[in-house]
Amino acid sequence: MQIKDYQIVILGVLIAIGSVFSTYILANSIVEFQKLQNQTIRVTGSASEKITSDSASWNIDIRTKQPSLKQGYAKLKQDSEKVKRLMRSYARNQGTQTPNTVLAEDTRYNDGTAINEETVASYVSALKKIFVIEDVPAWNPNLRSKTAIRTTDTRYYVDRWEQGQKI
Numbered sequence: 001m002q003i004k005d006y007q008i009v010i011l012g013v014l015i016a017i018g019s020v021f022s023t024y025i026l027a028n029s030i031v032e033f034q035k036l037q038n039q040t041i042r043v044t045g046s047a048s049e050k051i052t053s054d055s056a057s058w059n060i061d062i063r064t065k066q067p068s069l070k071q072g073y074a075k076l077k078q079d080s081e082k083v084k085r086l087m088r089s090y091a092r093n094q095g096t097q098t099p100n101t102v103l104a105e106d107t108r109y110n111d112g113t114a115i116n117e118e119t120v121a122s123y124v125s126a127l128k129k130i131f132v133i134e135d136v137p138a139w140n141p142n143l144r145s146k147t148a149i150r151t152t153d154t155r156y157y158v159d160r161w162e163q164g165q166k167i
Contacts, residue, residue, distance in 0.1 A: 132158060
């Protein structure tokens with residue numbers, strides 16, 4: 001089997017077209033990647049805001065992903081307001097066995113806008129992880145009575161400095 005001249009030319013043209021097409025795809029991918037990099041908000045502390053209570057101050061890192069820079073800043077502001085409202089509600093309900101549904105409703109009655117119950121649960125979980133709040137487990141001394149003294153956990157803000165521990 002012999003290769004004819006026109007077959008070599010066709011093979012060369014196909015390789016050239018494939019090279020041009022793959023270069024075009026690679027260049028478009030790089031351009032799109034650069035566009036996404038330019039829309040990312042990177043904050044190193046200049047956009048953080050202290051949330052202050054009577055006895056402590058916590059820095060909380062709130063992150064979001066949005067399609068544009070303007071939407072990202074708007075979402076960050078909205079989320080930080082939600083955290084503030086939740087922490088005020090938590091302070092109002094400190095020392096009680098308040099469920100997340102009550103915290104969500106409390107934000108609506110006292111701060112004007114309700115926070116979704118799932119959002120409350122995720123924020124409470126995040127605040128527990130950074131040792132801002134803590135639930136004290138329910139106490140049941142196992143007496144002869146069939147009724148538990150307390151059945152749900154009690155909510156508290158954590159003060160590790162008082163206990164001599166640094167966080």
